[in-house]
Structure formats: structure tokens, C-alpha cells
Amino acid sequence: MLYRLSIKLLKLKNSALLIGFAGFVLIASTLAYLLEPDTFESWFNSLYFVLTTMSTVGYGDYSPATTAGKVLTLFIYVFGIGLLSLVIGKIIDTVAEFHRRRETGQLxxxxxxxxxxxxxxxxxxxxxxEILTTDANIEVVVIDEMAKHPYDKPNVHFISGDPSSLEILEQADLVNARSAILFADARIDEPTLVDGKSLLLASTIESVAPNVHTTVEIMMEKHIQNFRHIKVNDFVLSQDAVSRLAVRSALNEGSVDIFTQLLSRQRGADVYEVPIRPEWKTYEDAFLSLLRQGATLIANHSDMTINTKLNEPIPPNSKLFAICEKSGSSSIQNQS
Structure with missing residues (x-):
């Protein structure tokens, strides 16, 4: 009978088991207090007695004096200890299942x-x-078809599945994302097929969440127009950056270190967006104000010629960028 009862308890849902455990504790505590009110003096003391008995701690500061109280204690021994062990086992199984599902990308x-x-x-x-170096509080969601979490860190969540699937994108909560970075699939050898898959994924992302900033790695330059057609925000030519950096190194010795610093926030200065202040009327106003704070104004959107037209007014909807240290960026942001 006990074996069959334990099998049925194991098959119970976690919620039902917890309700049953709480009910057992409350009923046992109430009965203990009703049977021996002089021994326990309060219902809380009887609850304390029941829990210490079930956990096999048994401090001995409370013990039943009547036969009825001792019979109830025997009942708690037989059923309560087993029930508590079952609850603890369920909790351990639930935590283990959570970690298993997280590792396999099913959450x-x-x-x-x-x-x-x-x-x-x-x-x-x-x-x-690089994202985590820039801001340790940013959450990153990795989507890939592999079966195991590739980078198990606290701020990195993994979802296993086909990224072109709407269900997988919903599982990653694409609509509420800040941005999406789509890398070329390194498991495909043919560059045209790689870009074809990237184009499919990018078009799916844009159809689901057009307001999410999307950056795509492209293998072949001739495919850029196709990605522009689906309104991808930014794209990076996979081999282009390496080739251009190599040429810079060959023709301008020492210049590669400058580009490396701008590409990484782990050391040196970086490019930051600068909030426009009301008192800035012209580019010169912005340039001189930022210069006094240790920053250099370099561009408005992608226009890097603004230092040749300092007397011109800053157009509406401008997006200014400056080069400075991270500490200088924080100061600029706080003063805006």
C-alpha cells in the first residue's frame, strides 16, 4: 500500500504536491495543538514541532506528553518525513530540469x-x-541550431532552433529586442548560399519586427543591393574589413591600432553618439563644447565632412558622433 501510494505521489504535479504538503503540515499542527494545548502553548509552537519532526532535526524542546499526542507524532514520522523528502526531491528535479532546458535552448x-x-x-x-564589455547589464540572446548552449554566461540566453522560424523568433522575443545581429552561417561553404540564407533570415526579421535595428554580415559585395531592398539597417562585408585593415597597415604604419581601438571598447577611445543640446546652433558650437570635454566631433549620421562646414546650422533630426574615452562619454551623457 505504501509503495502504491508513493508511486501515485511521484506522479502528482508539483502544484498538487505542494498543496498536499502544506495541507498535511497545517492539519498536523492544528491537531497537535488541539491534543496538547498545555504542551505547545500556541499554534505556532505546534507548527514548529511538526516541521522539526518531519525534518528529523528533533531539538527536543517540545515533546508530546499524552498517548494521543505520541500517536500523532508516530503518524508524522511515518508519513511526514517521506512527504518532505518527496517535496525536496521534486524541487531538486525542477531546478535540474530548468538548467537542462536552459543549456539545450528550450526556455x-x-x-x-x-x-x-x-x-x-x-x-x-x-x-x-564586446557587447558585455560595453555594458555588463545588457542581455544577449543567441539563436542557433546547435543542441547545447555555446557561451554559458549569466547575461547570455540561448535558444536552439531555426532562426527563420517565427516560433523561434517569438521565443527570443524579437519584437521587444533592442537590435539583432545576423552573422553569416560558417557551416555553409558557398558564399552565394550563405548570403541567400542571410537574406531569408533578414527578411523574416524585418517582417516580424521592422522597428528592431538589424545588422547583417554579408559575404559578397554584389548582394548589398538585395539587403538594402528589404531595409536592413546596417551591413558588414565579411572579408572587406580585414582586407582594408591590411592595406591601411601596409600604406600607413601604425594606423591599424587606431582602427582597432575604435572597433573595441576594451581599450582606448571609442565612437559615441552625442545628445544634441539646445544651445548648440551650429556645428562649431557643438565642436568647441565637446572639445572642452575631451571629445572630438566627427560625424552627423554617416557624414564625416561636418568639420569643413562648422558655420552651418545643425539640421533637425541630426545624429552626432564623437570620439572620446568612456569616462568622457559618461560625463557628456550626464550633462545633456
Whole structure:
């Protein structure tokens, strides 16, 4: 009978088991207090007695004096200890199942303002590390078809599945994401097929969440127009950056270190967006104000010629960028 009862208890849902455990404790505590009010003096003391008995601690500061109280204690011994062990086992199983599902990418992400990284590779790992270096509080969601979490860190969530699937994108909460970075699939050898898959994924992302900023790695320059057609925000030519940096190194010795600093926030200065202040009327106003704070104004959107037209007014909807240290960026942001 006890064996069959234990089998049935094991099959109970966690919620039902917890309700049953709470009910057992409350009923046993109430009976103990009703049977021996002089021994326990209060219902809380009887609750304390029941829990210490079930956990096999048994401090001995309270003990039943009547036969009825001792019979109830025997009942708690037989059933209560087993029930508590079952509850603890269920809790351990639930925690283990949670970690298993997290590791295998089966949990839905719940949050906002996160960055989604699609298709895992060494470049994707560097990107995640750079994101976390930039802001340790940013949450990153990695989507890939591999079976195990590729980068198990506290702020990195993993979802396993086809990133072109609407269900997988919903599981990553794409609509509430801050941005999405789509890397070329390194498991495909043919560059045209790689860009074809990236184009499919990018078009799916844009159809689901057109307001999410999307950056795509492209293998072949001739495919840029296709990505512009689906309104991808930014794209990076996979081999182009390496080739251009190599040429800079060959023709201008020492210049590569400058580009390296701008590409990484782990050391040196970086490019930051600068909030426009009401008192800035012209580019010169902004340039001189930022210069006094240790920053150099370099561009408005992608226009890097603004230092040749300092007397011109700053147009509406401008987006100014400056080069400065991270500490200088924080100061500029606080004063805006």
C-alpha cells in the first residue's frame, strides 16, 4: 500500500504536491495543538514541532506528553518525513530540469531591450564579449541550431532552433529586442548560399519586427543591393574589413591600432553618439563644447565632412558622433 501510494505521489504535479504538503503540515499542527494545548502553548509552537519532526532535526524542546499526542507524532514520522523528502526531491528535479532546458535552448526569453545574435561562430563570440564589455547589464540572446548552449554566461540566453522560424523568433522575443545581429552561417561553404540564407533570415526579421535595428554580415559585395531592398539597417562585408585593415597597415604604419581601438571598447577611445543640446546652433558650437570635454566631433549620421562646414546650422533630426574615452562619454551623457 505504501509503495502504491508513493508511486501515485511521484506522479502528482508539483502544484498538487505542494498543496498536499502544506495541507498535511497545517492539519498536523492544528491537531497537535488541539491534543496538547498545555504542551505547545500556541499554534505556532505546534507548527514548529511538526516541521522539526518531519525534518528529523528533533531539538527536543517540545515533546508530546499524552498517548494521543505520541500517536500523532508516530503518524508524522511515518508519513511526514517521506512527504518532505518527496517535496525536496521534486524541487531538486525542477531546478535540474530548468538548467537542462536552459543549456539545450528550450526556455523562452522574457525581457526587453536585449540584443539578439543569430548564427554562432567565433565572430559571434567576439561580438557577445564586446557587447558585455560595453555594458555588463545588457542581455544577449543567441539563436542557433546547435543542441547545447555555446557561451554559458549569466547575461547570455540561448535558444536552439531555426532562426527563420517565427516560433523561434517569438521565443527570443524579437519584437521587444533592442537590435539583432545576423552573422553569416560558417557551416555553409558557398558564399552565394550563405548570403541567400542571410537574406531569408533578414527578411523574416524585418517582417516580424521592422522597428528592431538589424545588422547583417554579408559575404559578397554584389548582394548589398538585395539587403538594402528589404531595409536592413546596417551591413558588414565579411572579408572587406580585414582586407582594408591590411592595406591601411601596409600604406600607413601604425594606423591599424587606431582602427582597432575604435572597433573595441576594451581599450582606448571609442565612437559615441552625442545628445544634441539646445544651445548648440551650429556645428562649431557643438565642436568647441565637446572639445572642452575631451571629445572630438566627427560625424552627423554617416557624414564625416561636418568639420569643413562648422558655420552651418545643425539640421533637425541630426545624429552626432564623437570620439572620446568612456569616462568622457559618461560625463557628456550626464550633462545633456
Amino acid at each position: 523562452r526569453y522574457q525581457g526587453k531591450g536585449h540584443v539578439i545574435v543569430i548564427n554562432w561562430s567565433k565572430k559571434a563570440q567576439y561580438a557577445v564579449e
